[in-house]
Amino acid sequence: MSTLTTAPSDSRLHRRLTNAQLPSWAPAAVAAVSVALGCGIGAAAGLESHLQWGLISALLYVLIGYAVAARVEGRRQAKDRLATSMVWVAFVLAVVPLAALTFYTVQQGIGAIDGEFLTHSMKGVVASMTPDGGIYHAIIGTLEQVLLATLMAAPVGLLTAVYLVEYGRGRLARWVTFFVDVMTGVPSVVAGLFILSLWNIALGFQYSGFSGSLALAILMMPVVVRSTEEMLKLVPNELREASYALGVPKWKTILRIVLPTAIGGITTGVMLAVARITGETAPVMMLVFGADFINSDPFNGPQQSLPLYIWQQYSMVNNDFGYARAWGAALVLIAFVMGLNLIARGIARWRSPRTGH
Structure with missing residues (x-):
């Protein structure tokens, strides 16, 4: 029974590959493999910064995506996927710092915000010795x-x-x-x-x-x-x-x-x-x-x-x-x-x- 149920999906995948077209989940799979390899390379090389791990993963995502597309779909379609991959990488590189900045600011600042902080000034407050005062x-x-x-x-x-x-x-x-x-x-x-x-x-x-x-x-x-x-x-x-x-x-x-x-x-x-x-x-x-x-x-x-x-x-x-x-x-x-x-x-x-x- 399992052979009968999996055979149609395998045939569809075979047709897609023989027709020089990657499946729709291929970019996500390439991204997962790139992240895994990037983290592994970063850990093996002793890189402490996760930013360096991310840059290695992004570079691998572009290279692996191009290599797989060139192998299956041809060089012309691979160039299109290369451009798409670079756009996605640029998008992530723009969003990640913004998200990190917002998250870190919320993490550091949420504890100081309360009713007194928002409704009081710094008049008469010795700023270096007390948590009192506001904005x-x-x-x-x-x-x-x-x-x-x-x-x-x-x-x-x-x-x-x-x-x-x-x-x-x-x-x-x-x-x-x-x-x-x-x-x-x-x-x-x-x-x-x-x-x-x-x-x-x-x-x-x-x-x-x-x-x-x-x-x-x-x-x-x-x-x-x-x-x-x-x-x-x-x-x-x-x-x-x-x-x-x-x-x-x-x-x-x-x-x-x-x-x-x-x-x-x-x-x-x-x-x-x-x-x-x-x-x-x-x-x-x-x-x-x-x-x-x-x-x-x-x-x-x-x-x-x-x-x-x-x-x-x-x-x-x-x-x-x-x-x-x-x-x-x-x-x-x-x-x-x-x-x-x-x-x-x-x-x-x-x-x-x-x-x-």
């Missing part, structure tokens, strides 16, 4: 500074992108594009020094959350311009031409047709820009100056922020309490960035144009 003042400062920077950078970046896509022609557009490209690569410390020299030293304004927001807006603006520009270019020209054919002015076409069509991508780009500036430390260190108390007024006096708080707590040498607070703040910061991305996806789905059936 409430840093959360307030981060939210206000990022919000102010977004209110300044997002409209300017959006209007600049609209100009470049819809109106930009000639020398002025080329210069604007050039300066946007230059600003994209400006280090955060340079933006902080510029605001420090102009706003605080030349104009005489004091350290405040708003000063840091100015530097963050400089860093955020080119990201908004570039992402919005690409989204506007994806809007089909047929929509614009149909609107013009109906006699709708260009400005109203942009407002009623182009922007609503691209609003999902624009929102996502703005949220990515917000996530990019949320973790900046250098401008905040130079302009906001940090504080251990709650300051809800971003225009007067120094403020705290989560990145600066993390740096200050972790810079305390041989201080387990400071390390715990730093990891807890890092976990809150990651959760904040993830929340922004979820909000962006929700807004994109809500405001994206819907087509009828």
